[in-house]
Amino acid sequence: MSLAPLVRTGNAFPLGATVTADGVNFAVASEDATQIYLCLFNDNDEEEHVIPFASHHRGIWHMEVLNVHEGQRYGFRAEGIFSPDKQLMFNRHKLLIDPYAKSLTGTLEWHPDLSSMYPDGHFNPIDTAHHIPKSIVRTVSRPNDALIRASVKGAERCLYELHIKGFSKNLDIAPKLKGTYLGVISDQGISHLKELGITTIQLMPCFAFATEKHLHQLGLQNYWGYNPINFFTPDHRYAVNDPVLECQTMILGLKKAGFEVLIDVVYNHTAESELDQSTFSFRGLDNARYYRHSDGKYLNYTGCGNCINTYHPATVRLICDSMRYWVEIMGVDGFRFDLGVDLGREHHEFSATSPLLQAILQDPILSDTCLVMEPWDIGPNGYQVGNFPRGFLECNDKYRDTVRRFWRGDEDIIGEFATRFMGSRDVFHKGYKCALHSVNYISYHDGYTLHDLVSYHRRHNHANMENNRDGHGDNISQNFGAEGPTKDKRIQSQRLNQQLCFLATLLLSQGTPHLLGGDELSHSQNGNNNAYCQDNQTTWLSWHTSQERALLQSTIKKLLDIRKAHPVLAEVFLEDDPLYQYKDSDKVEWISETGMPMSNENWAESERDFISVLFTTANLSTQLWLIFYREDQALNVPFAKSSPTCELLFNTPGVSIQNDRLHFSQRGVALVKLP
Template sequence: MSDTYTVNLGHPFPLGAQITENGVNFAVASEEASTIFLCLFDDKGNELERLPFIAKRRGIWHMEVFGLTEGQHYGFRAQGPFNPSSQRLFNENKLLIDPYAKALSGKLEWHEDQAAITKDGEQHLVDSAYCVPKSIVRRVSASSIRPKRVHVPHAQRALYELHVKGFSQNLPIDETLKGTYLGVISKPGIKHLKSLGITTIQLMPCFSFATERHLQHLRLSNYWGYNPISFFVPEPSYAQKDAISEFQTMIDGLREAGFEVILDVVYNHTAESEMDQASVCFRGLDNAQYYRHKEGQYLNYTGCGNCLDTYNPSSIRLICDSMRYWITVMGIDGFRFDLGVDLGRTDDDFSAKAPLLQAILQDPVLSEACLVMEPWDIGPNGYQLGQFPRGFLECNDQYRDAIRRFWRGDEGLTSQLATRLMGSRDIFHKGQKSALHSVNYITYHDGYTLHDLVSYHRRHNMANMENNRDGHGDNISQNFGVEGETDNAEILQRRLNQQLCFIATLLLSQGTPHILGGDELSHTQQGNNNAYCQDNDITWLKWEESAPRTALQEAITSLMAIRKAYPILAEIYLEDDPLYQHQPSDQIEWLNEHSQPMTNDDWAQKERDFLSAILTPADLSTHLWLVFYREDHPLSVPLPKNTTQLDVLYKTPGIEVDKTQIHCHYRGVMIAKL
């Protein structure tokens, strides 16, 4: 025991470093360690003291150290068994980040001396303190003047996926704001976001993250951020000075502008990667408890080297504590969960009744958040679309693929198109879930942008330095005759029209729409469909004015306004759906190109290119006619029976209307009020 510092037992909760009346209380979970040391550092990285924890209760080591103050740099070291075959990797030579730290002294960069184990399976004896960021004692509280949460009606929610740096790096703003949290809420940034009519900003990962070893060797960097080292520390590279306060300021600014904000979070794995790589936090504290393993091997259901054991009580507590912190202190309104199936795994398999999912849904704070699941991972039974509890929305890749295939011209899609337009009720079943559970999207960060979807037939990922092997192989894309960029005016017109058809289809579909930030600018990644390591002009949005940008932005703005004005476009109450038995019933009628009711033969026609529907709300206040035509040969369609007037709310360029019919000169989408 040190003669310099006075300690007492302290308290096991809350976990992390908490400033007290006398000093700082430290608490860290580790079931199997024999001793945990608190290591105190000065702000130059010199280790000043190594204090053994003096109390342990229910797997939590704790003590209070008198005289310490805010700003103190610290870390942990753990003694215990070293037996890789049983997943015990305790190594006192490795400095460990506090899993509950709110701030770090720097950004973690991989170094071979961070490993707890050598290539020969022995303890790695080099002290790693020089290459591991130090945890910092911080008192973090919610803003006293934070705007109230924006409560978005479920039927009006529309997500806009935004990368902090990519969105703000090229904005016409002060150089010091580019690529930062504060740049997002600059006047040009807010003006653009408000112009679209979207309700919800979905921030790509903002947990402090690290670049993978293989990228570091290639002199590339992790750009997306799906490689976290901390579930509490905001990414420092997006800040001018203080990431905590600047992140909070960004959230306050977005709320003030009227937006709901959700954060893309990675609770399924950490940047410690494979067992022979970094031991900088969870691995050194309790590898066998924090990570899934079986028969001496990691269960790598994420493809990222490790898989957090979300069936373990320590992990469940960690994740729920992290979520509450980001909501109550940092100010966000919800989460999008990367590889969400891992959160619903028990020992191995998925269960909708998994402890973590149930813990989230019973929590009075977390259950009120907007919760969006990516419903897959790469483990056994890893595809679970539609199987999550009702408190979670789910990213619907079936919608993406069907809509892409329809507009590409694939055969036999009529029934599937109708199903996807109506909220994928084969997946989100009638009587069980609202169609709003389906998060519909055409593009996401992991894939082509909308511009590239209509410009490239094959992926072009050579810049990733993996010989073009990474990324999706089947993108359901088309290039309209030329691969990549072109000056051909006819091809450019067809590509723009296709993008408009995609946007119109998305925003006229039942469910919750998701737009990839930059698609409204016709942003290209030069055919790269896996730009996770491209922190450069490939991914940074460009803000130059152009005819395509104007057309795409105007389409989104107009369709968002229409969607809000007519709630039936997002959620229809049908008579045969027990979920809405307490509601007056709306109506839908499907029509063919003769404006006659669709017959069985019509539905079975493999090469059907035209489909329309009339939506009528229960109060009969209006009749909305939705038209989808995907061929480029002219087609004239009579107005539906008894139509005396047609009020076109939106149409793509290839459609014209007269008193008795509509003329589809080439593929297009229309919504009109009858």
Template sequence: MNQVQQTANGSPFPLGATVTDNGVNFAVVAKDASQLYLCLFDQNGNEQAPLPFINKRRGIWYMEVLGLKEGQHYGLRAKGECKPEQQWLYNENKLLIDPYAKDLSAKLVWHEDQAAITKEGQPHPADSAYCVPKSIVRSVKANPNRPTRIKVAPSSRALYELHVKGFSQNLPIDEDLKGTYLGVISAVGIEHLKRLNITTIQLMPCFSFMTERHLQQLELTNYWGYNPISFFAPEPSYAKQDALVEFQQMIDGLREAGFEVILDVVYNHTAESEIDHSSVCYRGLDNAQYYRHQEGQYLNYTGCGNCVDTYNPVSIRLICDSMRYWVEVMGVDGFRFDLGVDLGRTDHDFNPKAPLLQAILQDPVLSETCLVMEPWDIGPNGYQVGQFPPGFLECNDQYRDTVRRFWRGDKGLVPEFATRLLGSRDYFHKGQKSALHSVNYITYHDGYTMKDLVSYHQRHNLANMEDNRDGHGDNISQNFGVEGETDDKAIQAQRLNQQLCFLATLLLSQGTPHILGGDELSHTQQGNNNAYCQDNDITWQNWQHRSAEETHARTAIQDTIATLMTLRKAYPILAEIRLEDDALYQHTQADKIHWLNEQSEPMTIENWADDKRHYISLTLASADLASRFWLVFYSADTLLNVPFPSENQAIEALYQTPGMSTINNELQCAYRGVFVGKL
């Protein structure tokens, strides 16, 4: 024991700051550092003399500092060589955040003095302590009275993507709750979510994040949150007072209301960005271990300036420790992984047996959670839809594009549309994966909202200050004759009908549906299809009813979601059909499916090959024949009368879009629409 410095040997595990009987144990990975220092700050923010770590084992520096208490503010400084060509960027002038810190003293804001090196590659001389948040010693425990995890049947699961601030900022609630974790679980917020009958809340990123340098220079902010600086500390700007406590309260409140909660996580890159931008955490501690690099250069497979080396044991441990923390302590029920291909890369290439993926799937805690993968990044072979191990659900952009094209009226889409309806078995192969592995969606946070998908043909992103060059150029959208908002009642009716067709298709497709929060409110981003930097009314959901037409549209959309979710929960065959040619279900009795044309006769080869076809229907029958359904999808706007399937003279209409009606044993399709009936 060193009495002068008030330190003891301590332990290399657990990593981070851990309160002990005698003080606080600190353990930090900094493999290539020649010395690591602990910097303590008093109540006035004054930095005390640095304490050198006294032990190092397997790249981990550690010691116990006696007499320290819960709430102590601290930072780290690392001494070592500054050789960018070898990925060593040590600079004692830079105060560093503990990667395992559970709480930060403030939100991180970019400043040029945070850089480890200058643009010329020389050590940056400025001390950054004044512009880097301090790590805070916190002993975070799970709520002992936390509601139990909601067990969602996979065939019933439906994801609802929710941005904490966007959802709650305009809710009719107390001002201090707007835009916060606690605002999400306000009575009016919970009531709205329950009305939709969805099962799973997918929270957009809640890790503490930073606005990128270029956005700050444009006086814009990072709104979505896909730019994390910590994999443990929750975003402070969504809290009234204590982000840790209030995040836990939000999760508990959502669980109490009956929801499963998964968290959108960014483990593929960090806010430190390009090599000369910021050195506030990982870069200053162990740049060569945390980030992918080759021949002295970063490998930027994320498009965000860096990518985490998820093939390195240091990063694998960090990510798995973070995931277990958010599950066991903070209470989430699963994760959606941003740019997930990076998580499955080895040295460079994607491999479904990559160490991080296997570490997650063998973990007794993590493997039992809901795991949703975004199956691409921008690196080599970065598109891997359908290639992840069976423990992961995967976002299916093939579904999105095909369904958009079908309802736009594109020719020759019926065969591919049918494939998407039945779970995209060209990607999620029979005998290997259930169709439920396909996360089907029409809209996501990146792109048009559903209202804009039927209102705009061109992106309108000038507010992003990039001369309208950012965001997708081809949105497979349809504006029905007018670009943007219109008072034309006929066009409004067409747009609403198209949205109902989209949602009905989504909720009647085999797989796991994903709904973008705000679509049920007819939310518009004014044609902006890349609103990541718009923290304002462009992205905040509007809860006020501005017109009778808007009230009608919202009611129709919400009723569609609630009604079809009730059907999915009651009849699992609508989400997961078990066919005799699928070896995955060889131990069960087979369900039946028949594809029918507009005469309600079996589809012929010629029918399938007809590229002018805009009609397709199918019957589904459970193995015990207790449940039999007729599903119809018609994407043209000319009158079509379809006889009921020949063996049925009576059909109970369970859901139909406005253009559909049943008359005299026929289904009358006045214009494009969806029908589902019980035989």
């Protein structure tokens, strides 16, 4: 063993490990610890030195260690009171990952020894250094050729949700690149994304994550990645060699291809799970500060065993520091926040002026990024769609459910359907938020794929080994007469047409559209609507060509081109909306199947199958007639304004112009440009 390194007082900021002229400055936050130790490991993973921190100032332990260099492996140990009923979980035998570590030696696997206490609540003295990936002293720099933030107009934005492994695992690329960061930006990957016409890649979580205990015991593993162990470090699973460099390269490659890049971030909980589960970082450093608790018990508003206490200054700082790192160093253009209500809670209740939300919005760097919020958690008053402050776009499940119900044929839906595809102005209120705040979607990673939405009546989650009890029971789906795969050509045709109707509705609605990666390929998960633990062909996209997939892909491209050419389809400037008082107003008219304005009686019909809207731009240069018809019976509709120069900009199969009328042979969507 080498001689113990010399130590200086060092600095409290920045937190983490920072290379200095003479060594490395270490700083870590812990208000309740009585002593923090720095543990230095050699390249053989042997613990060589245990050094007590020399200084403690305002809840931050810090010191500069001389003659320690870039690449040094390390971890922390924390000493203090062990009293679970008081949320004090200090246990010096548990090696801890630096919350600010930029690189780790590997992945973390669940093991019973990681717990700070035995099942009976007694102190667990088993050392865990051999189980814990070591933090690595690493200076990560922004690439010299890094691009500034991608410039995407709000009315043109279309999100595409992409799982790094699932997207690239089956691509026809070099085997070592399959399922990796670099595989995403292979020529095949980039070519496919560019052909779709999307603007924004929303990457599913790439923070270092761990598999939950119950999955480990079932022989399954976490696939989605919503179980983080660190907020700075890219996960090893998607790397060929160096996850930090390769993740950074992927982000830069996507931006060079012209895409805006968002990452899905999980700041609401960690993989340490319940109090009697793993201790590998936050819990061991300062459990009572990092996690929400009341009356000696965790507040589990996430359903994942714990929730981050975003009302505490140290946690607000941690999350904002992480976000700035991913913007300034890793190069992302924005974030999608998982279970965002937890981020907006104060002591317990949600508030639009909570410390973390306000910290993000006042930050000159973070506030200039694209911020997408999942506006719920499972805690009290956990449903907050429309209630986040301006600056955050919000995932709109009201849109998803209403559009699904409309196309399924549900009764008493026409008024709400109109509200949803016109931007959900009952939620994103006039005068305060524009329709683009509504992130509209039909399918997301959690739930059915678009293909399965039209192919299955019930969930089929048996592979998750929870007796088919997990996942949503009410999917608002339909199978058109057969459950799952079928050779019936009529059913196949109906299912394809329904997918096209969904895509047309989504991409011609007011708001910001979100596409689930793989829907353009008609990807199926065999009816599994909760495939979070299926790291296999169930979730890996298949790239075999077919006429069906070609039609889906070309339809998306065509619709996005139309949307870009006619911004009124994404955001209409309404005369009665104070938000647009300085703009010339567009005009909106509702037209029935008779070609006449919709009457009160029309709106009140419980089984109404037809609705259309006429947009006239403020400068009167363009009139666009958008029609939705959901009955599978022939219908002839007179033009809203008859003219021989009407142009059918878009139509689903079975829609055509015949004798100055719009003819539907089956359910469908049409967009007509009037003179």
